[in-house]
Amino acid sequence: MIGLLIALAGCASQEEALDATAERAPGGAELDVSSNQLRVDIIPGESTPWLDKQSWIASADTDWGSLEIDILASVRVSGRVTGYSPTPFGAEVPGADQTPVEATVSLIREGTISGAAVTTEEDGSFALYVPPARGYTMSIIPHDGQHLPFLVTTSADFETATDLGTIDLGYGEPLHGSVLDENGAPVRSAMVHLRDLVTGAEGAPVLSNDEGRYVLRASPGDYEVVAQGQAGQAVPRLTQVVSVVEDVSTRADFDMGDLGVAPVYGQVVDQESGRAIRDVRIRFSSESLDSVDGTLEIETETDGDGIFNRSLLPGAWVAQLIPEYDSAVAPSEIAFTVSATATGLDLGRVELPPRIEFRSVAVDDFEQPVAGAAVNARELGFDGYIHSTTTDSTGRFELLLPPSPVSLMVAPPGGDLAVTNVFVNPAGEAGSVLVSRGQRVEGRISSVGTGVGFALVEIRDISGLLYATALTDPSGFFQLRMEAF
Amino acid sequence: MAWVSVYDEDEGDVMDYLWTINGLGPQGSATSFVSGNYQGSSITLPQDPVYHGRVLTCTVFDSAGASARRTWTIEVEAGA
Numbered sequence: 001m002i003g004l005l006i007a008l009a010g011c012a013s014q015e016e017a018l019d020a021t022a023e024r025a026p027g028g029a030e031l032d033v034s035s036n037q038l039r040v041d042i043i044p045g046e047s048t049p050w051l052d053k054q055s056w057i058a059s060a061d062t063d064w065g066s067l068e069i070d071i072l073a074s075v076r077v078s079g080r081v082t083g084y085s086p087t088p089f090g091a092e093v094p095g096a097d098q099t100p101v102e103a104t105v106s107l108i109r110e111g112t113i114s115g116a117a118v119t120t121e122e123d124g125s126f127a128l129y130v131p132p133a134r135g136y137t138m139s140i141i142p143h144d145g146q147h148l149p150f151l152v153t154t155s156a157d158f159e160t161a162t163d164l165g166t167i168d169l170g171y172g173e174p175l176h177g178s179v180l181d182e183n184g185a186p187v188r189s190a191m192v193h194l195r196d197l198v199t200g201a202e203g204a205p206v207l208s209n210d211e212g213r214y215v216l217r218a219s220p221g222d223y224e225v226v227a228q229g230q231a232g233q234a235v236p237r238l239t240q241v242v243s244v245v246e247d248v249s250t251r252a253d254f255d256m257g258d259l260g261v262a263p264v265y266g267q268v269v270d271q272e273s274g275r276a277i278r279d280v281r282i283r284f285s286s287e288s289l290d291s292v293d294g295t296l297e298i299e300t301e302t303d304g305d306g307i308f309n310r311s312l313l314p315g316a317w318v319a320q321l322i323p324e325y326d327s328a329v330a331p332s333e334i335a336f337t338v339s340a341t342a343t344g345l346d347l348g349r350v351e352l353p354p355r356i357e358f359r360s361v362a363v364d365d366f367e368q369p370v371a372g373a374a375v376n377a378r379e380l381g382f383d384g385y386i387h388s389t390t391t392d393s394t395g396r397f398e399l400l401l402p403p404s405p406v407s408l409m410v411a412p413p414g415g416d417l418a419v420t421n422v423f424v425n426p427a428g429e430a431g432s433v434l435v436s437r438g439q440r441v442e443g444r445i446s447s448v449g450t451g452v453g454f455a456l457v458e459i460r461d462i463s464g465l466l467y468a469t470a471l472t473d474p475s476g477f478f479q480l481r482m483e484a485f
Numbered sequence: 486m487a488w489v490s491v492y493d494e495d496e497g498d499v500m501d502y503l504w505t506i507n508g509l510g511p512q513g514s515a516t517s518f519v520s521g522n523y524q525g526s527s528i529t530l531p532q533d534p535v536y537h538g539r540v541l542t543c544t545v546f547d548s549a550g551a552s553a554r555r556t557w558t559i560e561v562e563a564g565a
Contacts, residue, residue, distance in 0.1 A: 043486055043527075053486060104562070113486070117532075117562045325513035374517040374524060385513030388526070390499040413519040456488050456518075456527060469518035471490055471525070478520070 026072055026159050027133025029059035033111045033462055038062075041113050042071055042445055043456040051447060051455075054131035055112030067443025071452065074116075074129035077107060079164030081124045081140055083148045084171040100124030101169060103142040103150075107158065110137055111462040132159045137199055142169060145193060145204035149173075149219040152201040172217035173244050177252040179208045179227050181259045182291060186212025190235055190256075195224040197241065202226075218244045227254040229296075234261045234311050236286070236294035257292030261311035262338050266347030268306045268321055270329055272354050276306025277329060280352070281322040281383075289315035290340050314340040322382050323352060330355050330402030331382040355400040358426040362395045362410050362433045364417055369395025370435045374411040377401055377424075403427035410435055411469060415442075418481035419468040441468065442479040451476025488527035489543050489555055498547045502526035506559070507540045515543075530559070537561040 029037070038058045044051040052074045058064075081101045105126045106117035115136070118128040130136065134157040142148035149172030179190040192214045193205040198221075208214045208227075216225075222243050229235025238254050268280045280302040286295050291314065300310045315338060322331045329352035338345055358377070362370040373391045377399050378384055391397045391410075403426060410433055411419045418438020441459065445452040453474040459467045459482060468482040491500055504512040504526070515528040526543065530536055536559045544554045 043488060045488075045490070119562065325511045372519060372524075374519045376516050383513060386516055387513075388502065388515065388517040390517070390519070390524070392499060409516075411517070411519050413521070413524075454490065456490075456525075458527075466516065469516070469520065469527070471518075471520035471523050473521070480520070 025134065027055065027109065027112075027114065027131065027135070028057035028069070029062075031057055031109060031111060031135040035462075037111075037462050038467070039112055039460055039462065040067070040069060041456075041458040041460060042069065042452070043113075043458070044071075044452055045454040045456070047454050048447070048452055051452065052114075052116075052129065052131055054114045054133070055109065057112070064439065064441045064443075067441070068446070069443060070446050070448070072132050072447060075132045075158055076127055076129055076161045077158050077164065078125070078127040078162070079105075080166045081105065081120050081126065081142075081169065082166055083142065083169030098166075098168065101142050101148060102144070103140050103148075103169075106139050106141075107136045107156070108139075109133055109135055130158055133157075134159065137201075139199070139201045140167060140169065141201070141204055143204050145216050146206045147217060149217045150194070150196075150201065150203040151219065152196050152199045154199060170219070172219050173246065173248060173250065174215060175218050175223075175225070175242065175244060175250045175252065176213065176215040177225075177254065179212045179214065179254045179256060182255060182257050186210065187229075187235060187254075187256050187259070188212065189230060190214075190227055190254075191230055192216065192225065192227045192254075194218055195226055197222040197224055218250075220244050220246050225252045227256075232298060234296065234298065234313055235259065236289055236292050236296045236313065238292065238294040255292070257289070257294075257313075258340070259313070260340075261313055262342045263309055263344045264312050264317075264336075264338060264347065265307070265309040265344070266350050268302045268308065268350050268352060270354070271351035276302075276304075277323060277327070277352060278302055278304045278306060279324055280306070280308075282308050282310070283320040283322065284310060284312060285318050285320070286313070287316040287318055287335070289313050312338050314338045314342070319347075320382055321350060321352060325385055328355060328400075329353065330404070331379070331385075333381075353403055356403050356426055357398060358401045358424075358430070359396065359398045360424075360430055360433055362391050362397065362412070362435050364435055365437065369393075370410070370412050370417060371395055372413045373397075373435070375399070376409045376411070377406045378409070380405055380407060399426075401426040408433065409466070415440070415479045415481060418483050420483060421467075436483055438481040438483045440479070440481050443477070445472050445476045445478065486527060486529045487541060487543070487557055488525060489545065490523050490525035491545055491553075492523055493547055498549070500524055501546045503544045503546070504528050505542050505544070506536065507542075509535075509539065532561055534561050 040056045043053040082098045083101045108115035116128045120126045136156040138153045140151040179187040190208040191205040194203040228237035405425045455472045470478040470480040472478045542556045
């Protein structure tokens with residue numbers, strides 16, 4: 001009989017903060033996304049619904065054999081967003097300054113799982129709840145990018161409940177231009193948006209009009225202007241960097257080049273049976289486009305006969321063919337060129353290879369089998385599908401994998417062996433997986449001194465690579481071993 | 486992110502976890518884990534409006550064919 005215990009982080013608030021220093025501060029050490037910090041992600045279970053998922057950042061001095069991580073309930077961050085809008089909601093005087101703004105407000109602690117986002121109410125007010133920590137990035141993205149600039153603030157500390165008061169986005173400066181093809185004809189309904197060069201925050205897109213013109217507003221700063229077609233359109237993605245300065249109108253025009261397309265078609269079949277495969281996702285990515293220095297990515301799916309047909313711009317392309325997760329065939333990739341003079345390109349029958357049975361055994365450094373270990377094989381590239389199983393009493397396991405290298409993570413039970421990561425090529429190797437002893441990690445997750453039981457604990461680096469996973473016991477204690485770091 | 490933890494009276498049983506989203510089929514981004522006497526699986530989904538309102542289901546099977554299931558309705562914040 002199986003008992004399912006816990007799941008899914010909830011949302012709650014508590015207006016408290018710790019008196020703490022260094023890594024004992026809420027959220028751990030200072031966040032430095034440019035360094036190779038490790039983080040401990042804590043995802044509380046349903047037994048502690050007042051606690052949200054959050055990350056704790058380790059420092060160079062962290063004692064991994066005796067971690068003490070005190071997490072807190074989220075704090076309330078509130079405020080009201082105003083700005084100029086010619087068509088405000090909830091305002092009595094259209095066009096007036098200081099009218100409520102419909103916007104998405106997000107607080108993200110970059111490189112962690114701490115954060116939240118919310119849409120403002122009709123009066124421009126917002127309230128969201130985030131785990132208390134330092135180093136949040138706050139972005140306020142108005143849904144109307146044509147008349148309002150967006151706002152990004154870095155290094156924001158929210159260790160206690162905070163009322164930010166009224167945040168006025170103002171009117172910003174105009175940034176405008178045209179989106180045309182190589183003949184000067186307007187490209188209608190192209191999407192144009194801004195990306196903040198410092199934080200990567202992106203504003204809401206606007207559409208080019210019938211004359212191919214667009215206008216955005218931005219606060220002074222450095223941005224990347226991105227112009228691209230809507231989803232599925234064969235219009236390239238072009239970018240240019242601009243500096244917006246006060247009281248100056250900035251112009252950024254885009255020449256999308258020759259937008260003449262050629263149909264690219266074919267049929268996806270099972271390499272072994274020759275049968276057509278439906279619902280294969282085909283992701284076309286340009287390597288280079290003939291007429292413009294831009295990129296284009298377009299997706300489509302095969303129909304019931306395994307047929308696909310998509311119009312693409314001339315240039316060099318790669319198509320990734322990704323079957324459904326539970327398919328018996330593996331993903332594959334093909335490269336091809338669409339000629340500028342072609343009226344169409346028939347890729348013919350594209351064969352997907354079968355997944356292969358990969359059998360191996362997990363052993364320790366005394367060649368003893370490691371039973372009951374969780375095994376996760378992650379495909380490299382494509383959609384990064386993960387295939388999981390558990391080793392049997394003899395340490396053996398079997399997985400259906402693509403005939404290309406995968407990243408294998410073996411997580412042994414108990415506290416004697418480390419979560420071990422290796423790369424294997426299922427097509428060429430079997431052998432055994434040596435589970436190392438690694439380094440002991442032990443600690444306790446608490447909240448205001450009380451143990452947080454049945455919380456999922458994950459240790460990752462700032463890029464998100466998973467090193468190890470554990471569950472806390474009813475008193476909040478956990479232990480595991482992980483490879484040297 | 487969602488996760489399940491499983492306790493099985495039959496020690497040593499091999500568990501299989503199937504995560505599905507209605508209308509989108511089986512999901513391939515779940516990771517299994519083992520911790521002490523418990524094992525489980527976690528899944529992280531991107532903040533994509535395509536998931537909003539859909540039902541996420543995790544079904545756990547043991548080697549004897551027994552199963553248990555848990556579901557959640559996914560909420561994606563507007564503007565995500």
